[in-house]
Structure formats: C-alpha cells, structure tokens
Amino acid sequence: MHLDGGRRRGFFLTLEGPEGSGKSTQAQRLAARLTAAGLPCVVTREPGGTALGEAVRQILLHAPEPSPAPAADALLFNAARAQLAAEVIVPALERGEIVICDRFGDSTLAYQGFGAGQPLEALRSLAQFAVGDLSPDLTVLIDLPVEDGLARKQADEITRFEERADLDFHRRVRDGFLALAASEPDRFVIIDGRLTVEAIEQAIFEALRPRLGPGGPGRKVPTRTIAGAPDASPLHSSEPERSSLRMDR
Numbered sequence: 001m002h003l004d005g006g007r008r009r010g011f012f013l014t015l016e017g018p019e020g021s022g023k024s025t026q027a028q029r030l031a032a033r034l035t036a037a038g039l040p041c042v043v044t045r046e047p048g049g050t051a052l053g054e055a056v057r058q059i060l061l062h063a064p065e066p067s068p069a070p071a072a073d074a075l076l077f078n079a080a081r082a083q084l085a086a087e088v089i090v091p092a093l094e095r096g097e098i099v100i101c102d103r104f105g106d107s108t109l110a111y112q113g114f115g116a117g118q119p120l121e122a123l124r125s126l127a128q129f130a131v132g133d134l135s136p137d138l139t140v141l142i143d144l145p146v147e148d149g150l151a152r153k154q155a156d157e158i159t160r161f162e163e164r165a166d167l168d169f170h171r172r173v174r175d176g177f178l179a180l181a182a183s184e185p186d187r188f189v190i191i192d193g194r195l196t197v198e199a200i201e202q203a204i205f206e207a208l209r210p211r212l213g214p215g216g217p218g219r220k221v222p223t224r225t226i227a228g229a230p231d232a233s234p235l236h237s238s239e240p241e242r243s244s245l246r247m248d249r
C-alpha cells in the first residue's frame with residue numbers, strides 16, 4: 001500500500017536484517033550503482049536521517065539505565081520515523097527518486113514486537129499513525145545467524161540493543177524478520193548475509209531492477225516498442241553489460 005493520491009512517482013526500498021548483516025554497506029553500494037546509472041536516489045537510515053531523528057537516535061541507542069520500557073522504545077522509534085517520512089522520504093518519492101532506507105517499520109515489529117514482546121497489532125497502529133500508508137515497494141532482508149552477525153560488530157558500534165540483550169532476544173528478532181518476510185512474499189526478498197559483499201550487492205540489484213521498470217521510477221514506459229530494438233534504459237542496457245551484472249554465487 002502506498003501513500004499516494006497519485007503524487008508518488010519514486011521507489012521506496014528498505015534494507016532490514018539482524019545485527020551485523022551489512023545493510024549500511026549495501027545501502028551505500030546500491031546508491032553508488034544507481035547514481036552511476038543516472039538514477040537519482042536518497043540514502044537514509046533509521047533511527048535518524050533528520051536533525052530530530054538523530055537526536056532521538058542518541059537517546060535510543062545510548063539511553064541511560066534503567067532502559068526505556070519497550071513501549072517507550074516503540075514510541076521513540078516511531079517519532080523519528082514520522083519525521084523522516086515527512087521531511088525526507090515522502091518529498092523524495094514525490095520528486096520521483098529512489099529512496100534507500102537502512103531499517104524501517106519492519107525493524108520495530110521485529111525488535112520491539114517479536115524481540116521485546118510488544119503486541120504486533122499495537123505496533124502496526126502506531127506505525128500507521130506515524131507514517132500513514134507509506135510502505136516500502138521492496139524490502140530486502142539480509143538474513144544471517146545471530147552469532148555471525150554479532151561477532152561482526154566492532155566494539156565502537158555496540159549499542160544497548162546488542163549490549164543488554166541476550167542471544168535469545170536476537171534469535172526472536174531474526175525469526176521475526178523471517179516471519180514478516182513469509183507473510184508478505186511480494187514485498188520481501190531474502191538474501192543470505194553470509195555471501196560476499198559483492199554477491200549481496202548483486203542480488204539486491206537483481207531484485208530491484210525488474211521492479212523499477214524500463215527507465216527507472218517515475219519515467220513513462222513507452223507505449224510502443226519496436227521488436228528487436230535495443231532497450232535504451234539505464235538499467236536494461238546492452239547485452240555485454242547485462243551479463244556482467246549477473247550474480248556470481
């Protein structure tokens with residue numbers, strides 16, 4: 001479902017996954033690739049992405065003891081999200097751009113819902129209040145075993161979500177993401193986070209490309225095509241290039 005009213009022309013992609021899944025690296029790589037193809041895109045992250053959101057991020061990730069109640073967490077994540085949607089995501093989509101967001105609403109369902117036990121329905125209502133019907137066109141879930149992901153985290157990246165939560169919490173989060181993906185197979189693509197960085201990048205690109213259509217988001221698909229004519233769109237270019245875009249799993 002989209003926030004729309006006919007105004008939305010861009011494409012909204014979110015990256016999700018448990019700790020250490022490499023989403024941020026992939027967000028940057030995808031943006032570089034799209035930009036090189038001449039497609040304007042915006043990279044942002046949650047919590048954060050706006051002045052208000054970054055301030056909320058500091059509270060959320062480094063909150064003093066005692067830890068915020070799970071409901072307080074859910075409200076703060078959604079406060080940052082509401083601002084990000086209004087200030088960054090919706091305007092970019094209205095300009096016809098591709099928005100790449102490192103975590104979005106599924107993280108709240110996975111962490112505060114499946115992980116911390118808050119009721120999913122309440123969390124969904126909260127998200128609806130925060131961002132209305134704005135929902136990703138594509139969600140890439142980079143999945144990997146929790147032990148692998150936590151082992152990748154550097155000491156300076158440790159937030160209270162890794163520090164104070166046990167392995168069982170992170171297993172529930174991972175299983176939660178997988179359950180969300182299973183419930184919306186059209187929106188989600190699951191990629192094995194143990195693949196190489198290059199292979200994951202390629203898999204994300206392959207998932208995105210057919211969904212953008214010829215010419216990328218917001219471009220009018222030509223009503224008439226000439227059989228055999230080369231496709232001049234930046235994402236569906238010449239055959240040699242196309243073969244170089246294949247996944248090397």
Ligand code: TYD
Pocket residue numbers: 018019020021024046047061077103104105107108109111112157159161162
């Ligand atoms: P961050 O350092 O950005 O982690 P990562 O690189 O794994 O995204 O910290 C974000 C933390 O906040 C991460 O532990 C997941 C957690 N989180 C939630 O619990 N709920 C949410 O809605 C979001 C967006 C993040």
